[in-house]
Amino acid sequence: MKLFFTLFIFLSCFIAEAQSWLPxxxxxxLNRKHEIIFTGTADYASTSLHKTLTKKLFYGGEITDEIKDxxxxxxxxxxxxxxDLNTEIEYRNFSVSLLKNPNWGFTVKAGYYSFINALxxxxxxxxxxxxxxxxxxxxxxxxxxxxxxxxFQKIGFGWLDKKSKSSVSLNIFNLSNYSxxxxxxxxIYQSSEIDTLSVNFTGNTSFNSSSDxxxxxxxxxxxxxxxxxxTKSNKTIYYQFLAKNIGFASLIxxxxxxxGDSTFTFTGLSYNDVLNGSSFLDSNFSILDTLGVEKSQxxxxxxxxxxxQFSKLVDANSTRKLQEFYGIRMFLASAFTxxxxxxxxxxxxxxxxxxxxxxxxxSYGGFSKFRFGFYxxxxxxxxxxxxxxxxxxxxxxxxxxxRMQCVF
Numbered sequence: 205m206k207l208f209f210t211l212f213i214f215l216s217c218f219i220a221e222a223q224s225w226l227p228x229x230x231x232x233x234l235n236r237k238h239e240i241i242f243t244g245t246a247d248y249a250s251t252s253l254h255k256t257l258t259k260k261l262f263y264g265g266e267i268t269d270e271i272k273d274x275x276x277x278x279x280x281x282x283x284x285x286x287x288d289l290n291t292e293i294e295y296r297n298f299s300v301s302l303l304k305n306p307n308w309g310f311t312v313k314a315g316y317y318s319f320i321n322a323l324x325x326x327x328x329x330x331x332x333x334x335x336x337x338x339x340x341x342x343x344x345x346x347x348x349x350x351x352x353x354x355x356f357q358k359i360g361f362g363w364l365d366k367k368s369k370s371s372v373s374l375n376i377f378n379l380s381n382y383s384x385x386x387x388x389x390x391x392i393y394q395s396s397e398i399d400t401l402s403v404n405f406t407g408n409t410s411f412n413s414s415s416d417x418x419x420x421x422x423x424x425x426x427x428x429x430x431x432x433x434x435t436k437s438n439k440t441i442y443y444q445f446l447a448k449n450i451g452f453a454s455l456i457x458x459x460x461x462x463x464g465d466s467t468f469t470f471t472g473l474s475y476n477d478v479l480n481g482s483s484f485l486d487s488n489f490s491i492l493d494t495l496g497v498e499k500s501q502x503x504x505x506x507x508x509x510x511x512x513q514f515s516k517l518v519d520a521n522s523t524r525k526l527q528e529f530y531g532i533r534m535f536l537a538s539a540f541t542x543x544x545x546x547x548x549x550x551x552x553x554x555x556x557x558x559x560x561x562x563x564x565x566x567s568y569g570g571f572s573k574f575r576f577g578f579y580x581x582x583x584x585x586x587x588x589x590x591x592x593x594x595x596x597x598x599x600x601x602x603x604x605x606x607r608m609q610c611v612f
Contacts, residue, residue: 236611239296243608247594248287248320249571249601252278252329258601272333278600279326282348284539286571287320298366309364311371313426316357317449319509321537323350336394346390349407350538354509355381356453360426368430379420379453382506383411400471408463413501416457424451424508430517442517449510450536458501466497511535518549518561525551529563533570543569547577559583565594572600579605586611 248258254274260267292315302308327344336344357380362373387407394401412419427447432440515531530546547565554560561581568574575598581590587610594603 237297237299238612239298240610241294241296241607242292244291244606245604246289247601247603247605248285249575249595249603250283250285251572252280252283252326252600253285254278254599255602267333276329276333279329281326283324283326283329284541284571285320285322285324286535286537286539287318288535289319290315290317292316296364296371298364302363307366309366311360311362311364311373313360313362313373313375314358318355319353319535319537321350321352321509321535321539323348323539325349331392336392339392340394340398341396343391343393346387346392349385349387349390351386352384352509352537353382354379354506356508358424358449362426368432370429371427372429373426375424375426375449375451377422377424377449377451377453377508378418379422379455379506380417381412381419382455382459383409385409400469402467402469404467406465408461410459410461410502410504412457413460414457419457420453420455420506422451422453422506422508424449424510426450439522440519442519444513444515444517446513446515447510449508450512451510452505452507454505455503458503461500461502462497463500464497507536509535509537515545527551529565535570540571541569543567557585561590567594572598574598575601575603577603581607 250258252275254271256271257267257275259265260271292313294311294313296309296311298309300309302310325346325348327339328346328349330338331344331346357378358375360373360375362371364371385407386409387405389404389406391404392401393403425447426449427445429445431443431445433443434440511534513531513533515533516529518527518529527549528546529549531544533543533545534540545565545567547563549561549563552560552562559582561583563579565577565579566574567577572595575595577592577594578596579590579592581588588608590605590607592603592605592607594605595601
């Protein structure tokens with residue numbers, strides 16, 4: 205159990221998807237024939253794991269009682285954790301006439317993504333980091349715990365509208381790794397005398413049965429739809445509907461699956477005996493058979509953790525130096541709640557060919573609660589480079605986003 209909990213936190217940092225919070229500057233006047241966009245994101249967030257703890261798990265170091273207690277104070281009945289890391293490169297061609305239509309170009313993209321999604325109980329956290337000392341003569345509840353992890357890549361080709369900059373692409377996905385776990389019902393009771401342990405468990409876990417880089421393949425779509433809305437003052441507001449990695453993947457090799465639905469009472473064994481692998485685990489009978497855990501293999505088609513976002517864009521051609529942006533984002537994942545965000549963008553004209561944009565934002569939802577961020581981007585001739593973080597002051601999680609655009 206301790207290994208399982210630590211593993212999903214650790215993997216979230218080092219398996220390679222926060223998406224596009226760094227606001228898009230919509231430029232409808234800039235003449236372009238080609239455009240290259242590179243983005244990179246590293247973001248993990250939680251409702252309850254304090255940064256002092258997650259940094260120790262990621263980078264090493266002693267986890268003191270003070271560090272554990274900080275996170276414990278943040279925990280409630282059910283808690284969320286997620287990690288989203290990615291790199292993506294996209295090429296847009298405005299010079300060709302796709303299907304002989306002069307208003308259409310094409311786009312080509314490729315990316316590498318990873319996603320961690322977890323729901324877990326407060327009791328699981330306590331058992332992991334404190335052992336059973338808080339549950340002597342009491343029951344620890346683990347029901348509702350969910351975990352999933354994906355690593356996948358994509359190549360896409362699609363249609364591009366030269367005027368609005370809208371695009372839709374069809375993607376082919378390669379699924380490299382997948383694992384999941386679900387505890388429908390989990391209860392552990394230890395008597396006050398620490399001589400009886402009762403376990404009531406219904407759940408399953410599954411993971412790749414092959415270490416091949418190509419474990420599955422799938423198809424899906426991306427969509428970047430730009431919508432212009434005129435106002436009474438003859439100004440235009442630009443909105444964006446963004447959908448990424450909406451699709452599914454079918455596994456080439458079956459998953460190894462372990463499932464159990466049993467209730468057991470052990471006399472003469474404590475929770476620590478079972479957890480730490482002493483006499484019970486060292487005995488000469490199969491622990492899986494004894495606990496009623498069955499191993500099987502299953503073929504499965506998986507829906508990928510795509511995401512949807514609707515937001516107001518920053519108008520690069522507006523005469524206003526201060527502009528607002530806002531929106532809502534949703535990952536197709538059980539632990540992610542709808543996230544709303546809003547912010548302000550301020551443009552500084554450095555010279556006729558260069559501008560500097562700085563901004564702040566706040567958000568609520570997702571894998572955490574309130575977060576506050578900051579970003580800056582600089583445009584020098586045909587280049588636009590931006591850096592951002594969605595989480596500057598938060599107690600839980602870290603965030604880094606990078607975006608580079610070149611027009612020629």
